[in-house]
Every structure is written in C-alpha cells, then in structure tokens.
C-alpha cells in the first residue's frame with residue numbers, strides 16, 4: 001500500500017536521537033530551546049513554545065488568550081477535530097465557518113456574513129482559528145482586517161503548513177495573527193514523532209503559554225508574587241498542564257528542520273506532476289491561489305459525487321492508501337450531541353461528498369506516483 005503521507009527519517013536523525021539518549025538530559029535540557037530558536041529563526045517569529053503536540057499548543061494558545069466558558073470560538077468546518085476541541089477544553093461555545101471549495105480553506109464571504117450576523121445578536125467570537133488547509137495559507141491580511149473591525153483574536157492552525165508562505169513571508173511569522181500553531185506528527189511536513197509548537201510575537205502571550213505548558217509553574221523571580229525567595233522556591237500561579245516536548249523529540253525536529261526546504265520543494269514538484277497528469281480526468285484539484293503551499297495534502301474532488309465510495313474503494317483495492325480530509329467536524333457524533341447550534345456549511349458538505357486525498361510525500365518514488373496516476377486514470381476513464 002502506498003500511504004497518503006509518510007515521514008522521512010535518515011541516519012543523521014537517528015544519530016542525533018542516539019546522542020541525546022547518551023546525554024545528561026532526556027527532558028528539560030538544551031535541545032528544546034535550541035529547536036524553538038531554530039524554528040523562530042526559520043519562520044521569523046520572536047517566541048516559540050515547543051509542546052508535545054499541536055493539540056496541546058492549540059489548547060495553551062486558547063488559554064493564553066483567555067478563552068473561557070463565556071466565550072465563542074470559530075474555526076473552519078473542514079479540519080481535524082483538534083482545531084475545535086481546543087475551544088471545548090476551555091468550556092467555550094464553538095461554531096464553524098464554511099469553506100471556499102477552490103482551496104478548502106475557510107471562505108471569507110462566509111466568515112464576514114457570520115460576523116455581521118453575530119454583531120447584531122452580540123455573539124461575536126473571542127477567537128477565530130483559520131486552518132491553512134493542505135498547506136496553503138488562508139488570506140491572512142483580510143482575516144486580520146476583519147479581526148480589527150469585529151474585535152477578535154487569531155490563532156492560525158498551521159499544522160499542515162510549516163514551510164509554506166504568505167505573500168510576504170513564512171507562515172508562522174504571526175504578521176497577521178496573535179499565535180500560530182505547527183504540528184510535527186509523522187504525516188506532517190517535519191516530524192518529532194508527536195510534537196507541536198506555538199509561535200507568537202507577543203511577550204505576554206509567550207509568558208502565559210509557557211506557564212500553561214508546564215503545570216502553571218514559574219521559576220522566574222520577576223514573575224513571582226513572593227519577594228523573599230529561598231533557593232528551592234517555585235510558584236504555581238495558574239492551573240497548567242504537562243505539555244512539554246522531550247529532548248529526544250526536539251533533537252529529531254532540529255535534524256528534520258535542516259531538510260525542510262528540500263521537502264517543500266519535493267512536495268511542490270510532485271503536486272505539479274499530479275496537476276499535469278490529472279488535467280483531463282473528470283475531477284477538480286485544489287487550487288493554490290494564495291502564497292506558496294507546503295503541500296501537506298494533495299486532494300482531488302470527483303465531478304461525479306455518486307462514484308465517490310466506488311472510486312475510493314477501487315483505489316484502496318489498487319494498493320493506493322487514499323484518505324479523506326476531512327469529515328466536516330459538525331458531523332462527528334460528539335459534536336452532534338453538544339447543546340450548540342452550528343451554522344450551515346453547504347460548500348463543505350459538497351466538498352466532503354467528492355474529496356479524496358491521494359498519496360503525496362517527499363520520498364514517494366516517481367514509480368509510485370505513476371502507479372497512483374495510472375490507477376486513477378483506469379478507474380475514472
């Protein structure tokens with residue numbers, strides 16, 4: 001089976017992890033801050049907080065922005081459940097924004113309409129979480145303008161998108177947002193096995209996220225309420241978690257980061273190859289209309305939705321590890337039983353009836369890609 005995504009681990013990665021195993025620190029050593037500094041430098045953002053997953057990074061991002069049971073959070077309906085679960089962890093109400101079917105990203109028209117309606121009923125969101133679907137940035141300058149007009153904060157869920165670009169810089173520079181979150185799960189662009197990171201340019205948000213990441217505890221005397229400090233002293237100031245990344249994960253991330261530009265280039269050239277080869281088949285591919293995509297996913301949408309299941313099964317039978325990103329979050333049983341009403345999302349429903357993610361990863365061989373193209377052609381023509 002050709003998987004839809006796969007990590008690339010080389011000997012250098014393995015050597016780095018082994019070296020950390022022989023070192024003094026398996027956790028809370030020098031590698032985590034080194035990895036944070038390296039990602040900060042790579043995306044050009046001031047502060048970075050490594051975590052044990054993007055899910056925990058999203059959670060501490062919401063907490064740092066003060067999301068509570070009085071608040072509303074909105075995100076894209078076409079995303080992984082973690083994009084909205086983070087708001088539910090904080091007790092907030094959630095609602096979902098429909099997509100632009102060309103890109104799979106949230107629709108600006110849908111977002112603005114929802115905001116105008118919410119303003120009338122005094123139910124504006126505290127935070128909006130745009131998801132950079134498949135690695136392509138949302139139109140952040142426009143979302144940023146809306147945030148000024150309607151007064152919400154922005155967390156970019158860039159789990160798919162480290163290495164991608166806005167028009168004017170790297171995704172994660174937080175030029176148009178408060179916080180950006182990356183995932184380092186093995187199917188994503190670079191991996192630390194499990195792992196994530198929250199980026200911000202705001203020192204007060206960085207400080208709060210650091211607290212929430214590690215039990216709510218600080219050892220920084222400048223932040224403490226007590227003035228006479230014995231040498232053993234530390235303070236728990238808020239109810240935090242243990243969301244820390246280990247040294248093993250951080251050194252793997254550092255090693256992977258040296259190859260990120262190569263990965264993005266390989267993903268883009270393989271995507272281009274699909275674009276050319278699939279042109280005459282009865283399907284649409286996602287368009288990249290904004291910035292440079294990191295191409296975490298390559299998604300096709302069948303013209304004939306009635307053949308969706310048949311085509312999906314035929315590809316799996318041909319040993320092509322296709323997948324579907326995503327089931328609209330509102331269709332999940334957990335979300336359906338919540339006492340919340342969600343905005344309708346006809347474009348995401350239509351997308352869900354047609355979408356299939358086909359294999360795309362840097363080390364996919366040309367032969368494997370040709371096999372995918374051949375299988376699709378045989379099934380669809």
Ligand SMILES: *Cc1c(COP(=O)(O)O)cnc(C)c1O
Pocket residue numbers: 052053054055056079080082083131157159160182183184185194195196
């Ligand atoms: C993978 C993913 C997450 C969660 O990432 P983890 O590191 O596995 O916690 C969140 N949001 C999106 C859009 C994702 O694809």
